Amino acid sequence: MSNPESHAYADAEVNDAALRYHAEPSPGKTAIQIKKPTRTQRDLSLAYTPGVAEPVRRIEQDPDAAYRYTNKGNLVAVITDGSAVLGLGKVGALAGKPVMEGKAVLFKHFADIDVFDIEVYARHPQEFIDTVRRIAPTFGGINLEDIAAPHCFEIEQILIDELDIPVFHDDQHGTAIIIAAGLLNALELQGKRLEDARIVVLGAGAAGIASIRLLITLGAHRNNIFAVDRQGVIHTGRRDLNPFKFGIAADTERRTLADAMQDADIFIGVSGPDLISPEMLAAMAPRPIVFALSNPVPEIRPELARTVRDDLIMATGRSDYPNQVNNVLGFPYIFRGALDVRASRINEDMQIAAVHALRDLTHEPVPAEVLEAYGLEQLAHGPDYIIPKPLDPRLRERVSSAVARAAVESGVARIPYQPD
Known part of the structure; x- marks a missing residue:
């Protein structure tokens, strides 16, 4: 058993280092870079007035010309209302800004995509939708981030329908895509098929519901999927379900997480720490697949899981274990x-x-x-x-x-x- 005091000391060191990283030598993680020369008076006259008038006229005549004469085609907005920030919950739009800046760093580093991070104070989903709709002409794409369910589903769908640029809620589809890719490989190694697998998904927020939808599209049988929230199995007899949860409800007599885990082939956790007991893991089918993605503490820790089952394949959300599910x-x-x-x-x-x-x-x-x-x-x-x-x-x-x-x-x- 590890020493809690040593973990606390390590966490304090990491926290101090993180604060210095964000504050020094200048605050924040991103900046704007000028891409064109500005050495001479002529350079400046081309960058602004009078030279800028000509691309303005071209874009007025043909909106697609914005992709040629502006940064629109390589610019993504990372937008949040701060209602579901990482594992911290509803911290508010401004407190979510370090995360949005971090997302901008990843976009630029891995795909050379420029980002404006935008934090929106919105009391209701419609206010958020209206804000994004009004600023959308600036961008080539919209990445919605850290927006709580169920509002995230409504917000994304309306914006997809109304805008002519990609709108993508990464907490939904990004997570689902990485889970699905790893899961297909794990099934192959375990000698199982997605079409036959019994699947338990613990956590019915954005990631959980999106993962279920994508797995069904890829061939999973709807009747073999049991989603579980704080009230237990999401079944068709429940009267407390919003439309999004009702869409993944199972027609089953199973009511508890332990019931759902009996003979399950796959467990996907997008919920909280230490929620899966050794007994639940032991009750799974032979050659189980466990994606315990709660971060930083998984639903069941790999060290414990491997003392219970030596026939499992396991993934987590952490970088210090194999098979990190990372968006x-x-x-x-x-x-x-x-x-x-x-x-x-x-x-x-x-x-x-x-x-x-x-x-x-x-x-x-x-x-x-x-x-x-x-x-x-x-x-x-x-x-x-x-x-x-x-x-x-x-x-x-x-x-x-x-x-x-x-x-x-x-x-x-x-x-x-x-x-x-």
């Missing part, structure tokens, strides 16, 4: 692919393309630079490698190109896919 494997490259073909939306075909690109990449030999980055001597497709590593440089080309091609093939791209 950075998805959202930068999904948006990169969408922006590259000026897609009007990120549709189901594009999401599925991302799933299969991630799944397939783990079957290929791992480059030496990835092994070096993680201090490994070898890594190959198997129980401890069902999802690509976040620092794998192949992700940008593989995932982005798959998404771009799917956008073209599904009819939501405005320009052809250019492989280079």
